[in-house]
Amino acid sequence: MMSWPPHMAPFLWGVATSSHQVEGNNDNDWTEWEACGHVPDRSGASCLHYEKYNQDLDLIAQVGVNAYRYSVEWSRIEPEPGQFNPDALDHYRAMTESVIRHHLEPVITLHHFTLPKWFARQGGFFHPRAPWYFERYVQQVLATLGDLARFYITINEPMVYAVMGYGTGQWPPGHKSLKELWQIAPRLLACHRQAYHQIKLRRSDAMVGIAHHLLAFEPYNEYSWLDRQNARILHYLFNHRFIQWAQNTQDFIGVNYYTRQYARHRHFLVPVMHKPGHLLTDMGWEIYPDGLEKILVALKRFDKPLLITENGIATTNDGVRQQFLLDHLTAVSRAQNQGVMVRGYFYWSALDNFEWAEGFRPRFGLIRVDYDTQQRSMQESAALYRSIIDSNRDHWPLNVPPKPEQRVFGL
């Protein structure tokens, strides 16, 4: 296992995006899905980040972060099997150079939900040669970016990808099959492992991980033994099983944390989203900062450095976003005080963007985007994030300021 590189910033303060959600004008399995009417909006031009990345990086640098997590789009890089597009590769190289010029550590995701159409048509990760296809693509990315970028996330949220694409069928390929849901995870793992070794071959000091979506599962009725057991099973199957499988091929564990869900024995393995009366975000997700502390503390058993690769809120009320940020960073510092090795925090998202099943309605950005004019404007929460970062550059554990004025409600 790699230890944390000694010359690295003591803490990666970042923001995150993914290619399909911000770039605009993509052509992949998701755009096909959108064209079939599965999503209220089509991603279309989105934020035009593919063209405007320099301008966006100027703004991101103003937030005061020292890292940027973004993904490279497989469908642009390999639009046809085995045919690699030099323009797309040049683009990501120029963009990564610009990230570095902006004094940001690049953290590159190789697969963030979208697939080239040719690969999706052949069954995607169920294709018997999927690990080999994925490795061939990763090889090209490393040949292009390997000297510039040290941090790689092979797969974003394998369990969400499995559940949404093969369990509930709400995302492409839209299958609802218990059997496929069960079988897809080991396939993703095989692709991850192959990519991990390929990256290490090209760059032995690379830091490679997976971004896992972790949910704080709790019993609906804490006095019910069956609900408690159901929560434990969900926690294992959804949160920890994949991490355990990939134990020897992760230099860090990426944590995407958003919310809590409730386990109820009457709905075995199908969690309930929230209880009546809870504060919800514009995604309908409960705001539950304590869950982040619990999730982080529970990861201690894996004895790996942790990067919070996503945490954020969809809201049009920026005061609520500020409170969210403070409360979640306070939860991180509580976890650090219990000996958890948290090495970075990435707010989701740098910019408002296209959300997978909801389209453009949810607003996650520290930077607001007017989709009609493509104008950007900084939210107040970006200034708050900056002030927290400034007072914690070398602070360990994090020292998050007490809450300003009073709590902000009104979701």
Ligand code: FCB
């Ligand atoms: C995560 C995804 C990310 C974004 C946020 C809101 O599950 O990784 O792309 O959609 O949720």
